[in-house]
Amino acid sequence: MAKKNTKEKIFDVSIDLFSQDGYDGVSIRQIAKEVGIKESSIYNHYQSKESILESILSYYINEMLKEEAPIMQSEKNLKIDFNQFYKEGSDRFISKLSEEKMMKITRIFLVESYHNEKIKNFVKEAIIGYAINGWENLFELMKEKKFIKMDADIKQLAESFYYYGLFLLYEHFIINYPEDDEEFLKDFERRTTNHMKILFNSVKIDTKNPKDKLEKEKEPEETIRLEEEKDHIKVENIVRDAFWNVYRPGAYEHYIVHNLRKDSSFIKDLAYVIEENDEIIGHINYSNGRLNLYRKNRYGVDIKVSEGRKKATVLGPIAIDSKYQSNGYGSKLIRHTLNLAEETGIPFVFVIGDENYYSRFGFESASKYNIYLEGTDTEDENPFFMIRILNGNENIIKNLDFDKGIFYNPKVFDVDEKMVDEFDKNFEYKEKKVHEGQLDI
DSSP states (O other): OOOOOHHHHHHHHHHHHHHHHOSTTOOHHHHHHHHTSOGGGGGGTOSSHHHHHHHHHHHHHHHHTSSOOGGGGHHHHTTSOHHHHHHHHHHHHHHHHTSHHHHHHHHHHHHHTTTOHHHHHHIIIIIIIHHHHHHHHHHHHHHHTTSBOTTOOHHHHHHHHHHHHHHHHHIIIIISOSOOHHHHHHHHHHHHHHHHHHHHHHHBOOTTSHHHHHHHHTOOOEEEEEOOGGGHHHHHHHHHHHHTTTSSSSOSHHHHHHHHTTSTTBOGGGOEEEEETTEEEEEEEEEEOEEEEEEEOTTSOEEEEEESOSOOEEEEEEEEOGGGTTSSHHHHHHHHHHHHHHHTTOOEEEEESOHHHHGGGTOEEGGGGTEEETTSOTTSOOTTEEEEEGGGOTHHHHTTOOSEEEEEOOGGGSOOHHHHHHHHTTSOOOOOOOOTTSOOO
């Protein structure tokens, strides 16, 4: 075994002490004493105790993601038996968790999440949020492929699968601590596997059951195709109904869709509809916005180095008929059109929306790449403004050579409320309502 350098010793000793006495119960002086160095020497390797903690949490995530979990490769792995699929993922997790260092770090973040805000956010976003998004994606695919019943609640299933295992971890590392780790892992595998079988059996389609067999056999005929001129009125009605009173009293999105078709930013080859039994039930649009890139000069002043010369494609609006929502139709449209965008050479796609939903399609916060939405704070992360790098090539962004980017939606997205009201006269009357949760405009 290679001899540890000083930084590695500090790292390992900190894990030991934090897991035994808690993060707040350990001082830099204690860490230095255990390592056998002067207290001041710690700062040659870490800026603070908090930076040691951050490196420990980063190590945990990097170790867990060294190999992409089967759940994050659902499309490919669902070709095998679900029980085998689950076992592969479970074996991988338990194998990684069984490492002594990983067990100690798990105890650190579970204990500290009660009173340490940084760790609480780490657990909520990097662990719980990541895992539940993966499970939701999996169950949505299973519903699309008719492995599970159409009335299965995807979110509730995902949470039920994941939270039971998380409870067992809390039970071991907090309530029953200390207890034998090896015995716990055996028990953990047995109990989570049994829990999985109970849940899965409650929603899976059993072709031997006449009712389930009928549900599988009467699968509707679906078609995803390019939007045609004859679809315009139907599409605008679907968009209007889907967004009505959601973000504001009334809706603007159907007016944007209407005007977008005549705008130079419109990407006609990515305007698709999805049909069920020849009836349009959903629609998706893409258009090209503008991406301004800035680089700081030697005085720290932002100098514009590019003004929209790079493709800055944005997804949306996307809408599904309210009668067909939560059945995977939106996901099918997004996956289909993202694949087409990739094939046509579009390097990346932006979207503005729910990060929990869009992250399942590979979108991540654009602020990770120092790209921000016009009018938002460039000092803060904007989780609702996301980017999907296509073809898996992150160098596409890095090669642009900039310090900050600002994305501008196509001008057609800027609408006049009076013009919208006038346009709305072409549609059936709907009452505008104000309610909690709408944007403060």
